[in-house]
Amino acid sequence: MVGFDGAFIKGQHLGQLLSVVGIDANNGMFPIAFAVVETESRDTWTWFLEIFFNDVGVRGPENGWVFITNKQKGLGQVIEALKPDAEHRHCVTHLHNNFKLAGHGSLALKHRLWAAARSTTLPWWEAEMDNIMEMSAPAHAWLQDRPAIHWSRSHFTTGPKCDILLNHLCECNFGGKR
Structure with missing residues (x-):
């Protein structure tokens, strides 16, 4: 189970923080990857997820990957395009x-x-x-x-044994409040 999220960076250096957080078999959360981009868009999510999927080895549904998102700008379409058979949940x-x-x-x-x-x-x-x-x-x-x-x-598939309904895992590992 992997959650994707984007958050505004405030202060002197503006941008967006894209993050990936995982959940292990004991429901423990751990950060996997993050990137700072100028804007959150389909193009930036594509760039980020292509690198993430390649580095982590996300190959297809046979690996049991489940993604959860908040339906950010372009993210759903990118997941569908890159991993059409993976389970994609919404917060x-x-x-x-x-x-x-x-x-x-x-x-x-x-x-x-x-x-x-x-x-x-x-x-x-x-x-x-x-x-x-x-x-x-x-x-x-x-x-x-x-x-x-x-x-x-x-309606979730029965393979993955994680049934979370929320994507707050990304927010608590990468800076908490938005």
């Missing part, structure tokens, strides 16, 4: 923030979204999505547009 905190920005900010909907994300079976996920539909058809439609394979445990 549920960031999904929820976008859910709120789309007008679905009630506490009840938040609880149902998180229940759907934490569900471990398809019937449980379907029941939570039915609950969301009963509460708000637009909220349900918004979530249906975001494939659950990226954000719900019920």
